[in-house]
Amino acid sequence: MxxxxxxxxxxxxxxxxxxxxxxxxxxxxxxxxxxxxxxxxxxxxxxxxxxxxxxxxxxxxxxxxxxxxxxxxxxxxxxxxxxxxxxxxxxxxxxxxxxxxxxxxxxxxxxxxxxxxxxxxxxxxxxxxxxxxxxxxxxxxxxxxxxxxxxxxxxxxxxxxxxxxxxxxxxxxxxxxxxxxxxxxxxxxxxxxxxxxxxxxxxxxxxxxxxxxxxxxxxxxxxxxxxxxxxxxxxxxxxxxxxxxxxxxxxxxxxxxxxxxxxxxxxxxxxxxxxxxxxxxxxxxxxxxxxxxxxxxxxxxxxxxxxxxxxxxxxxxxxxxxxxxxxDMLIIRGVNVFPSQIETVIISCGFEANYQIIVDRVNYTDSLDVHVEMTPDMFTDEVRGIEKKENEIVEKLRSMLGLTAKVTLVAPKSITRSEGKAVRIIDKRKI
Amino acid sequence: MIIKQLSIFVENKMGKLVDVVEALGKAGIDIRAQSIADTSDFGILRVIVTKPDEVASLLREQGYIVRLTDVLAVSMPDTPGSLAKVLRALSDENVDVEYTYAFVSHNKDKAYVVIRVENNEHALEVLANHGLLFADEEDIYK
The missing domain is CATH 3.40.50.12780 (ANL, N-terminal domain)
Incomplete structure (x- = not known):
């Protein structure tokens, strides 16, 4: 009825x-x-x-x-x-x-x-x-x-x-x-x-x-x-x-x-x-x-x-x-996210635009992972110093998007590039 | 004495550490001392080698991120309590120790330790004032 x-x-x-x-x-x-x-x-x-x-x-x-x-x-x-x-x-x-x-x-x-x-x-x-x-x-x-x-x-x-x-x-x-x-x-x-x-x-x-x-x-x-x-x-x-x-x-x-x-x-x-x-x-x-x-x-x-x-x-x-x-807009936990916003944050934190955004859905909740390539300028001898830089990205993303991302610093040139361009987004969600 | 240490960025992933160490081995570089500081996603491999500048260039050519840092190399009698004396002296004089690690020693009576502090010259002065300064380059780069 x-x-x-x-x-x-x-x-x-x-x-x-x-x-x-x-x-x-x-x-x-x-x-x-x-x-x-x-x-x-x-x-x-x-x-x-x-x-x-x-x-x-x-x-x-x-x-x-x-x-x-x-x-x-x-x-x-x-x-x-x-x-x-x-x-x-x-x-x-x-x-x-x-x-x-x-x-x-x-x-x-x-x-x-x-x-x-x-x-x-x-x-x-x-x-x-x-x-x-x-x-x-x-x-x-x-x-x-x-x-x-x-x-x-x-x-x-x-x-x-x-x-x-x-x-x-x-x-x-x-x-x-x-x-x-x-x-x-x-x-x-x-x-x-x-x-x-x-x-x-x-x-x-x-x-x-x-x-x-x-x-x-x-x-x-x-x-x-x-x-x-x-x-x-x-x-x-x-x-x-x-x-x-x-x-x-x-x-x-x-x-x-x-x-x-x-x-x-x-x-x-x-x-x-x-x-x-x-x-x-x-x-x-x-x-x-x-x-x-x-x-x-x-x-x-x-x-x-x-x-x-x-x-x-x-x-x-x-x-x-x-x-x-x-x-290329992603909707993550209901929030509209443009990769360019994430890029802006990464660059404002002193890193280069070599990054990868990995979105997945675990137990029906979206996860946002951001991999950023380490650069010689950002590398220091101390774990604390590097973690501080990682956290700065996390905090800036949180205040910009209202989302908590997991940021991982990876080795230079480790992000897959196709025809010279980094593959920026991997959306693993099955919708 | 003050020596140059190489710090190398290594992802905390299977096979990444061995890649770096193999690269050093292939180039015929003897690692005199090494330690790793790690988090869940990355690590910093710290090594003491002869000709640090050359090794740094070699690794950079292979795409590694490398930083040269001045650290203290301190030798001491290989007896119980020696390291404690050194660290106590630094602590008493408010010298903040970031980290330490041990050296391979070819001299059975001596132990060698790398110590990372903010101000190397000041730390050396402190050790000298406490009568704790022994190392010489020959021992370290043997």
Whole structure:
């Protein structure tokens, strides 16, 4: 038995949805054109707002990328008067790559609704107790699911991340029924609950897990350990946050809330739109958000879109599990990491750019190992001196990324080079 | 006396130490003294050899990271308590000893120890003042 939060939208016939999208797209392109950034971008590309009459015209709009957002930092893409904006969220991406997104109250409301749809699709009702251990703060995970849970009318536990013992205590004492966190933290919680022998005191029935890629195998493992059904959720701060798309009971991909976010798949090389079923880069256009209205934003995420009939009854277009990235960004424990950031730290500590980043997943938790080649200048006769330099890299990475890396100094020329270039990234995770 | 020690960066991995030592052996270099300081991921191999500058260049040519450091080589009677006397004298005069290790000795009555301190000249002075200075180059590089 499938539940819907906004059945009119979630089950809208295709033609109705298209008509709504056409109208909203036209309106939001006109709205965006008031922002000097977009006026300049469209003018430069010879596109007038009137050229966009329907979703079919979407291809005429130029793309925008993360670099554009970075260049527009902080207020360059603000689409409303400052007095009408009520909230800021920011990406976990750090120095040089931080993106700050703005929201009006209406933008927050629609974001909350999107998350409410995800919670209801996972079986949530106002009788549920939703345990949110995504981080709260600038990260969108906590605030998004928190808002959605309120909308549904669930008792909401704003646990935020960390302090596993307290998480489990609240879970057993308050009888949480729906868990929201990253899949790796869910797996870790499951292990901890079993170790503490408390599995029979857990009342969870469902989990909504996102912010990092995970495998079907990992899903089944979490489901059997926590005795729940586990649902995927996708989103990005630039577009709103979690709830851009969400999974239904069929568990074969995520329905995109396309009454708010238009999705396209493009060939990352040519920029041409690809048909349903073909793998390519996911591009989003916000058609309702006002404070930060992104048009044709290239996510760099690779996946497939499908519009097949879903057993859940939703007509919303579906995106597959993420299949990779078009850039070298790594998502480690939910944090966006660019190798260039790690390189900056290594160089600022006095070493050369001969390094290797090794990412693995041990017991469902991502590990980050950084190997750095020793240089004659950095070598001293004392272990303490060298360890101090190693720790300096660890500390700088921690403060930049919020992640603890294992740094190992290795012999010069020991990092594999292919065609003279060091192989920088080894991602051993099987997703 | 003050002598030059070679410090070589070695990864703490199977086969890495033997690689360096083999390189020295192939070049016909006699290791007079050696010690290793290690952590879980790397080690510092310290060796005393004749012609340290030449050996350092040789190793660098082979891609090793090598540093030459001045250390003290102290000889003492090979009797119980000799090393203790030396270290006590340094300690009493507030000379901080970073590390020490022993030498191969060809003289059955004498023992040789490498001592790493911040200020070699000062440490030598301290030892001289305590009547504890005996070493000569001939013994060490024999």
């Amino acid at each position: 499938e539940n819907y939060y906004q059945p009119d939208m979630e089950r809208a016939p295709y033609e109705e949805m298209r008509a709504l999208q056409d109208a909203r797209l036209k309106e939001n392109v006109r709205h965006a054109y008031n922002i000097p950034f977009y006026k300049d971008l469209l003018d430069r590309n010879g596109v007038k707002p009137e050229d966009i009459q329907s979703v079919d015209d979407l291809y005429k709009l130029p793309f925008i990328t993360k670099d554009d957002l970075r260049d527009a930092y902080p207020y360059g893409l603000l689409g409303v008067q400052l007095s009408d904006a009520v909230r800021v969220q920011a990406t976990s991406g750090t120095t040089g790559r931080r993106v700050v997104a703005f929201y009006t109250q209406a933008d927050i409301d629609l974001w909350d609704e999107c998350c409410a749809r995800a919670i209801v699709a996972a079986g949530g009702t106002k009788d549920d107790i939703v345990h949110v251990c995504y981080g709260y703060g600038l990260f969108t995970g906590g605030p998004g699911l928190n808002g959605g849970s309120h909308r549904v009318g669930c008792l909401t536990l704003p646990m935020s991340s960390g302090n596993t013992e307290r998480q489990i205590q609240f879970m057993t004492d308050l009888k949480s029924t729906i868990l929201c966190c990253t899949p790796s933290y869910a797996a870790y919680l499951a292990e901890s609950i079993h170790e503490a022998g408390l599995i029979d005191q857990i009342s969870l029935k469902a989990g909504i897990f996102g912010a990092e890629a995970w495998s079907e195998e990992m899903r089944r493992d979490i489901e059997s350990k926590l005795r729940i059904k586990a649902y995927d959720i996708y989103g990005l701060t630039e577009i709103s946050g979690p709830g851009v798309s969400f999974e239904c009971s069929e568990q074969t991909g995520m329905h995109i809330n396309e009454d708010h976010f238009l999705a396209e798949i493009i060939d990352p090389q040519t920029g041409k739109q690809l048909p349903y079923g073909e793998k390519g880069e996911l591009v989003f256009t916000c058609i309702t958000k006002k404070a930060f209205p992104l048009l044709r934003y290239r996510t760099r995420d690779i996946c497939v879109l499908t519009r097949d009939k879903c057993s859940c009854g939703r007509t919303l277009v579906k995106m597959s599990r993420l299949m990779g990235r078009t850039d």
